[in-house]
Amino acid sequence: MGLGNVFARSTLGKYAKSIRSSPRELICNHRLLLTAALYAMAGIPITWDQGSSSVVPSLPGFAKAFGITSATNPTQVANFVSLVYVGCCVGSMLSFFINDRIGRLWSFRLYMTVWIIGQMMATGSGGNIGVLYAARIVSGLGIGPLTVTGPMSIVEIAPTEIRGLLAVWFSIAMLLSLTVAVFAVYASFLHIAAGALQYQVIFFAPTIAMALVILCSFFLYESPRWLMLVGRRDEAVKTLVALRGLPSDHPRVAGEIEDISGQIAKERGEFEPGSGSGIKLLPILKETFCVKANLRRVFQACLSYALAQLSGANSVTSYLVPILNLIGVEGGTKNSLFYSGMYSMAKFWFTVIASFFFIDALGRRRSLFIGITIQMISDIYVGVFIKFRQEGPVSQSSSQAALAAIFLHGFGYAVGLLVLPYVFGAELWPNNIRSFGAAFSQAFHWIFFFGVNKGVPSLLIQTHNWGAFLFFAGWCFISLFYVFFCVPETAGLSMEKIDKLFEGRWWDAHRQAQKLKDEELVLDSATL
Numbered sequence: 001m002g003l004g005n006v007f008a009r010s011t012l013g014k015y016a017k018s019i020r021s022s023p024r025e026l027i028c029n030h031r032l033l034l035t036a037a038l039y040a041m042a043g044i045p046i047t048w049d050q051g052s053s054s055v056v057p058s059l060p061g062f063a064k065a066f067g068i069t070s071a072t073n074p075t076q077v078a079n080f081v082s083l084v085y086v087g088c089c090v091g092s093m094l095s096f097f098i099n100d101r102i103g104r105l106w107s108f109r110l111y112m113t114v115w116i117i118g119q120m121m122a123t124g125s126g127g128n129i130g131v132l133y134a135a136r137i138v139s140g141l142g143i144g145p146l147t148v149t150g151p152m153s154i155v156e157i158a159p160t161e162i163r164g165l166l167a168v169w170f171s172i173a174m175l176l177s178l179t180v181a182v183f184a185v186y187a188s189f190l191h192i193a194a195g196a197l198q199y200q201v202i203f204f205a206p207t208i209a210m211a212l213v214i215l216c217s218f219f220l221y222e223s224p225r226w227l228m229l230v231g232r233r234d235e236a237v238k239t240l241v242a243l244r245g246l247p248s249d250h251p252r253v254a255g256e257i258e259d260i261s262g263q264i265a266k267e268r269g270e271f272e273p274g275s276g277s278g279i280k281l282l283p284i285l286k287e288t289f290c291v292k293a294n295l296r297r298v299f300q301a302c303l304s305y306a307l308a309q310l311s312g313a314n315s316v317t318s319y320l321v322p323i324l325n326l327i328g329v330e331g332g333t334k335n336s337l338f339y340s341g342m343y344s345m346a347k348f349w350f351t352v353i354a355s356f357f358f359i360d361a362l363g364r365r366r367s368l369f370i371g372i373t374i375q376m377i378s379d380i381y382v383g384v385f386i387k388f389r390q391e392g393p394v395s396q397s398s399s400q401a402a403l404a405a406i407f408l409h410g411f412g413y414a415v416g417l418l419v420l421p422y423v424f425g426a427e428l429w430p431n432n433i434r435s436f437g438a439a440f441s442q443a444f445h446w447i448f449f450f451g452v453n454k455g456v457p458s459l460l461i462q463t464h465n466w467g468a469f470l471f472f473a474g475w476c477f478i479s480l481f482y483v484f485f486c487v488p489e490t491a492g493l494s495m496e497k498i499d500k501l502f503e504g505r506w507w508d509a510h511r512q513a514q515k516l517k518d519e520e521l522v523l524d525s526a527t528l
Contacts, residue, residue: 022161023252025245032243035157035220036166041213042108042150043174044206045115046088046143051181052202053081054318055340058333059189061198065127078457081318083133085450087118087140088147092442095145096284099435100230104153104223109214111149115142116210122203127196144446145439152429152438156223157243164364168354171418175348178317181206182344186337225431228260236260263499264431284436293502294437297428300486301441304421307479309445309452311375312472313413316406317347318453326386326465327402328394339403346407350414368483371416376476378409383469390465417479421445430499488512 019027057068057077068077091111099107118139125131150170158166185202192198221243227236237248237257246253288294308314316323320343321336329339354367362370385402388394421441429437459468488501501512 019161022159023246023250026159026252027162029243029245031221031245032157032159035243036154036169038213038217038220039104039108039150039153039157040169040173041210042111042146042153043170043172044177044210044213045112045139045146047174047178048181048206049084049139049143050314050317051178051340051344052185053077053084054320055182055185055337056199056202058321058337059185059198060194061192061196064194065196065199066129066132077319078454079133080136082450082454084136084140084143085446085453087137087142088144088446089140089443089450091141091144092148092439092446093144094141094439095148095442096436096439098145099149099152099439100226103230104149104156104226105217105220107145107149108153109217111142111145112210112214113142115139115146116207118142119203119207123200140446144442147445148435148438148442152434153223156225156434157221159244168351171351171354171414172348175344175351175414177206179341179344179348182337182341186341189333189337225260225434228257229264229431233261260431284433288433288436288440293499294430294433296502297437298440300428301421301437302444303482303486305441305445306448307475307482308413308417308421309449310472310475311372311413311417311479312379312469312475313375313409313417314449315452315456315472316409317343319456320406322460323406324403326389326460327382327406328389328399329403343407343410347410347414350411351418354415354418365483365487365489368416368487369480371412371414371418372476372479372483373412373416375409375412375416376473376480378405378412379469379473379476381405382409383466383473385466386469387464387466428498428502 056062057080062068066080068080091114095107095111098110102110118135118137118141121135121138122132125135151167154167154170155163181202184205188198188201192201221239222235224236224240224243227233227239240253240257241248244250244253244256248254248257288298320340324336324339329335354371382402382405385394385398385405388398456468459471463471
C-alpha cells in the first residue's frame with residue numbers, strides 16, 4: 001500500500017494516471033499518430049547526412065574519387081562534414097517566409113524536394129569536389145527548414161498528455177536514420193567494389209523513401225493551429241476533430257479551440273502581425289525582440305542549441321571514426337564502420353527509451369539532469385583515458401571502458417540535451433511567432449553547429465586530443481546550472497499555459513510551472 005502511494009505521487013504515476021483518465025479516442029487515434037509520424041520523418045535527412053558523412057570518407061571509392069586520403073584525419077574531412085550546415089542555416093531562416101504562407105504540409109513537401117535535389121546532385125557529382133560541395137549546400141537548404149517544421153508541426157497537433165512523447169518521435173526518426181545510414185555505408189564497403197557506385201548508393205537510396213513520404217503526406221492532416229492562425233476556422237475545427245477523435249462539442253475539443261483562438265486573438269490585438277499570405281515581418285520582429293517574455297524565449301532557445309553542441313554529442317557523431325582511432329579501436333576500416341553502426345543503433349534505442357520512460361514520465365527537468373550528468377562523466381573519462389594512452393600503455397579493461405563511455409555519452413545526450421532544444425525549444429513559442437521563433441533558433445543552431453564541427457579538428461590538435469573532452473565536460477557542468485535555474489517543467493502543461501511561464505522572473509520559471517500544475521489539479525478536483 002505504501003509503495004503504491006509512492007508510485008501514485010511520483011511523476012511517473014501522475015503520467016500514467018493522466019493517460020488513463022484521457023479519452024481513449026484521444027490517445028489511440030490513428031489519424032493523430034500517423035500525422036505525427038509523418039512530421040517526424042522530417043528528422044530523417046539531417047541524420048542520414050550526419051551518419052553517412054561521418055563514415056563515407058572511409059569508402060575506397062569515395063576517397064579515390066574526391067581525393068580524401070585518410071578518414072581518420074578529422075582535418076581532411078572537415079569541409080565535407082561541415083559545409084552542409086551553411087545551407088542548413090540559410091534554409092532555416094528562409095523557412096519563416098514560407099511556413100506560415102503555405103502551411104506545414106506544403107512546407108514539408110517543398111523542403112523534402114529541395115533535399116532530394118541536393119542528394120541527386122551529389123550522386124551525379126562524378127568526383128568533382130566543387131559539385132559535391134555545392135550539393136552539400138543545396139541539401140542543407142532542405143535539411144535546415146525540415147528541422148524547423150518537423151518539431152513545430154508535431155507540437156502543434158499533439159494533445160497535452162502525450163505532447164512530449166510525440167515530439168520525441170522526431171528524435172527517434174533522426175536516430176533510426178543515423179543507424180540505417182551508417183550500416184548502409186558498411187554494407188556498401190563490404191558488398192560493392194571500390195568505385196563511384198560505392199558512394200552513389202548512399203546518396204541516392206534515401207531519396208526513394210522520402211519521395212514515398214511526400215506521397216503519403218497527401219493523405220494526412222494540416223496543423224489546426226496554423227489553420228486557425230490564417231483564418232480558416234471551419235477547417236481548423238474539422239481537422240482538430242479528426243486529430244482528437246472526439247466531436248466538436250466535446251468539452252476537450254471545445255476548450256482547446258477556445259484556448260487557441262483566444263491566444264491568437266490576444267496576440268493579434270497587441271501586435272497585428274497579419275496572417276496567411278499577408279504575414280508582415282516588422283510586427284513579427286517587434287513582437288519577438290521587443291517583448292521581454294519573447295526575448296527570453298529567443299535567449300533560451302538559442303542557448304539550448306548552443307549547450308547541446310558544446311556538450312560534444314554531435315561532434316562525437318560527426319568525427320566518430322577519428323575518435324575511435326584516438327581511443328585505440330583497431331581492425332581497420334571494417335571495424336571502424338562496424339562500431340560506428342553499433343553506436344548509431346545504440347543512440348536510436350537510447351532515444352526510444354528516453355521517449356517512453358523519461359521525457360513525459362520523469363519530466364523534462366529530471367531527464368535533463370540525468371542525461372547531462374551521464375554525458376559529463378563520460379566526457380571526463382574519455383578525456384582522461386586519451387591523456388594516459390598518449391603517455392604510455394593502458395590496460396585492456398580501461399580501453400574497453402573508454403569505448404563503453406562513448407556509448408554512455410550517446411545515452412546521456414538522448415535523455416538530456418537532445419530533449420532541451422527539440423522538445424522544450426519547440427514548446428516555448430506562442431502561436432503568432434512560433435514559425436519565426438523556430439526558424440530563427442534553428443538558423444542560429446546550424447551556424448553554431450557549423451562553427452563547432454568545423455572547429456573540432458583544431459580543438460583536438462590544440463588540446464592534445466584529450467583536452468577537447470574536458471572542454472565538452474565543462475559545458476555539461478554549466479548546462480546543469482542553466483537547467484536548474486532557467487528551464488521550467490512543461491510536461492502536462494497546455495501550449496497556452498506555457499505562455500505564462502515567461503511572464504515572471506527567469507530564475508523562478510520552474511516554480512511557476514509547478515504552481516500552474518497545482519492550479520490545474522485543483523480545478524480538475526473541483527470539476528470532479
